[in-house]
Amino acid sequence: MTNPTLAAGAVERHLRARRDAGRGLLMPYVTAGITPGWTDYLRAFAAAGADAIEVGLPFSDPTLDGVTIQQAGQAALDRGASTRRVLADLSGLPDLGVPLVVSTYYNLVLHDGPREFCEALRRAGVGGLIVPDLPVHEAGELTGVAEAAGIEPALLASPSTPQARLAEIAHHSRGFVYAVSVMGTTGERTALAASAAELTGRIRRVTDRPVLLGFGISTPDQAREARRHADGVVVGAAVMRRVLDGAGPDDLKSFLMTLRQALDQECDRPR
Template sequence: MKTVMPYVTGGVSAGWADHVRAFADAGADLVEVGLPFSEPTLDGATIQEATATALRRGATLDTVLASAPRGIVPLVASTYANLACRPGFCARLADAGFTGLIVPDLPLEECAGLSAEAEAAGIDLALLAAPVTPDARLAEIGRRSRGFVYAVSVMGTTGERDTLSPAAADLAARLKARTELPVLLGFGISTPEQAAEAARVADGVVIGAAIMRRLLDGAGPAELGAYVGTLRKAVDSTDGTDGG
């Protein structure tokens, strides 16, 4: 079965945890929770807007961890090295019920310390790979990643796109040849059709900006859960196809 991992910015609304519950009810396998940070350099306009909204509402690391729903679906935190590399960070994630961590601005050469801290806390540190990453480096990313490898489909920021990048299939294939971990494809997946296309070449999909755009435009948990349900159905339709 292919993996579906929707994203929500922690603290973006008073009831942000209700969205996590709705995602789980719709069949999400994991939920990525963005921890608000003042300089989200890898994020595009939509998630930057969501982050700014959360910060204006007073969201902090403490408030997001305290309000994160427990025991519903595995939670994967995503944030930047400025937060993640502080002593005790991974232990705090584990205490809040998180099982995974993504740090997009953490270079492979500098991840050893955080990786050791994450492992000690029982947190899977998932590393990222880009279309231009050389094969030897892909193999090292696969070796050092835990839980899954996050395949970034484009050289750019997060955000909705009209089509799946042509580079996505090649990157997924090169990664899958070099790691036994699941390869999750993200950045730009916006529609059920794109989710199915991505799932045919990868082990799962990550959907962020398309969800947050709907949330920022006023969609509630039921509506977003229904959207995630369409992605789940589309991804499930690819089971048994090549690339899984």
């Protein structure tokens, strides 16, 4: 089992403290640049009780994202969103009280080089990084320069990941381990995949880092069920579908508060 204090940066310390206090963790996602005032969604997320916020950099070829996130990314690109503009927007934000975790594809990291990319994230007030198309056996350079810049890279684990590889992913992750509930792309689903429980159980056998479960979680019932297995949930497509349908920050705050309430109810359940 990983030493719980090993290389725990600000994101991991924040999530650990909330988890260890018995709180179910909530990390909503927003595609950066999706609307002119897109950072207002970040404020709404924090006010709704988010424990961290995932900010997706729009990319033209999002191989791991489903239709909803693809549409959101294209809409942001059509508005002129770019990595530099997104980070400039983030730099102007006051402290939200929760960590920001950027997610992106490795091509955007390579554009300026891993070191400059990670240093730019830190200057913008970002604490964590998710790169879904970067496998653990190729992640050494990025994880090294990320840690040097004070950025915590969280790696992804899927239901098909062998146990030995899970241990390697958990060892190299910082902040949390991102458990992918299904083999497939992001998107809303009618039920939490049965593979989610097995995967999170296998991850817990090799690490004490927080485990966040994502891909398909879109309702309070699914969040409540996911909390029985993982430390918390990542909610992306359900948020972005509402944004694409015209929902404003207050609408998203109300939606996320239903997930917050469900996670809190599950935490209060007698064990």
